[in-house]
Amino acid sequence: MSALTCERCGAPLPITPETIVSICEYCGYPRIIASTARLEEMYLIRSLSRDQIIHKFWDQVEKDFDLRRFRKRMQIVDVEGFYIPVWVGSVAVEGVCEYLEIEDKRVVRRSEPIAYETPIGFCARRAVAAFAVTDVIYHFMKTFDEKLFVRLIDLSPEEWERTKLKVLNTEIDVSEAKDRMLEDAIDLARHKHGTKTVVFFDARSMFMQEPRLYFLPLWIIYYRVGSGVYRMALAGWDGCRVAASEPVLLLRRAVYVAGVSGAIVAASFLGSFLHLQVAILGALLFILFSLAYILGRATVGGTRIEHLYRKEVPTARGTVAW
Ligand SMILES: [Zn+2]
Structure with missing residues (x-):
C-alpha cells in the first residue's frame, strides 16, 4: 500500500484497506481516502481531559446509591479514551399504520397516521457491537449542542495536541450509511407499534438533514472490586455515564x-x-x-457478579434514533 501523508503536516496517515477518511495522529487534520462526503462537514466533539473524566467517574460513583457502597474497595486499573466516527443526520418518517383493537367486545380496525422527524445516528464502523457505542450516539443526539464541536479542518494542531485520543477507523461511507439509516428508520417506526395487532403498515423515510460525520469521544474506565473487573463508559464531552457493567451487592x-x-x-x-x-x-x-x-x-x-447499566436506546442494527 502506498504511503499517504497528512496534507497539513506531512506525517504518514494511519490507513487500512477499509479506511474512507483518515485523521492525522499528529495534528488532527482529516484526509478523504474514499469518501463522497465533504471535509468541511466533518466535526470533532471536544473531550474533557483524562483527569476530568476520572473526576466525573468518582462523582458518579458517589451519587449512585448502589455503587457508592463499593467506593472504598474500588481501584481504577485502566482508562481508555477514543473517538468513534458516527454519521448523524435527521430523518422524517411518514405513512400509515392500521391495526385491530377490541372495543365493546367487537374487533375494530383503526388507522393511525405516522408523521414524525427524528435525529438519526449511525456508527461508521463495520463492527458496531462494541461496548457503549450505540449508547454514546444516543446521548450525543440528546445533548446535541453546536458549542461542543469544531470542524476538523479548523482544529489547530495545538488543540489537537491537548485533547487527542485514539481515532477509530472510519469504514462506512455516507451513501451506504444513508441507505441503512432510511431503512432502519422505518423499522424503528414500525417497532413503536410493536404491541398492537398491525394489519397494514406503509411508511416512507427521507432525510431532512443530510448526515455529517462526527467524531465522538468515548472513555472507558476499568476498575477492580475484589477479584472482579468492571467498566464504566463515559461520554467525553460531559462525562456522563452512558453504559456500565457494575458489581452487585451480595x-x-x-x-x-x-x-x-x-x-x-x-x-x-x-x-x-x-x-x-x-x-x-x-x-x-x-x-x-x-x-x-x-x-x-x-x-x-x-466469580464476577455484575449487572449492566444502560438506558433504553432505540436502535435497529446499529442505527440509533429517538
Ligand atoms: Zn498532520
Missing part, C-alpha cells in the same frame, strides 16, 4: 441465606425441648446449610 443474597440458617438454629433449639431426634436432625440441617452458605460465599467471591 448483601441481599447473604441476608437470605443467613435467614434460612437462623431459622434452622431456632428450629433445632425449639426441637431440643420437644424431642431429641428432631434436635439432631435440626442440627444436621444447620451444619449443611452453613456449609452451603460458606461455599456459596466462597464461589461468589471468585
Whole structure:
C-alpha cells in the first residue's frame, strides 16, 4: 500500500484497506481516502481531559446509591479514551399504520397516521457491537449542542495536541450509511407499534438533514472490586455515564441465606425441648446449610457478579434514533 501523508503536516496517515477518511495522529487534520462526503462537514466533539473524566467517574460513583457502597474497595486499573466516527443526520418518517383493537367486545380496525422527524445516528464502523457505542450516539443526539464541536479542518494542531485520543477507523461511507439509516428508520417506526395487532403498515423515510460525520469521544474506565473487573463508559464531552457493567451487592443474597440458617438454629433449639431426634436432625440441617452458605460465599467471591447499566436506546442494527 502506498504511503499517504497528512496534507497539513506531512506525517504518514494511519490507513487500512477499509479506511474512507483518515485523521492525522499528529495534528488532527482529516484526509478523504474514499469518501463522497465533504471535509468541511466533518466535526470533532471536544473531550474533557483524562483527569476530568476520572473526576466525573468518582462523582458518579458517589451519587449512585448502589455503587457508592463499593467506593472504598474500588481501584481504577485502566482508562481508555477514543473517538468513534458516527454519521448523524435527521430523518422524517411518514405513512400509515392500521391495526385491530377490541372495543365493546367487537374487533375494530383503526388507522393511525405516522408523521414524525427524528435525529438519526449511525456508527461508521463495520463492527458496531462494541461496548457503549450505540449508547454514546444516543446521548450525543440528546445533548446535541453546536458549542461542543469544531470542524476538523479548523482544529489547530495545538488543540489537537491537548485533547487527542485514539481515532477509530472510519469504514462506512455516507451513501451506504444513508441507505441503512432510511431503512432502519422505518423499522424503528414500525417497532413503536410493536404491541398492537398491525394489519397494514406503509411508511416512507427521507432525510431532512443530510448526515455529517462526527467524531465522538468515548472513555472507558476499568476498575477492580475484589477479584472482579468492571467498566464504566463515559461520554467525553460531559462525562456522563452512558453504559456500565457494575458489581452487585451480595448483601441481599447473604441476608437470605443467613435467614434460612437462623431459622434452622431456632428450629433445632425449639426441637431440643420437644424431642431429641428432631434436635439432631435440626442440627444436621444447620451444619449443611452453613456449609452451603460458606461455599456459596466462597464461589461468589471468585466469580464476577455484575449487572449492566444502560438506558433504553432505540436502535435497529446499529442505527440509533429517538
Ligand atoms: Zn498532520
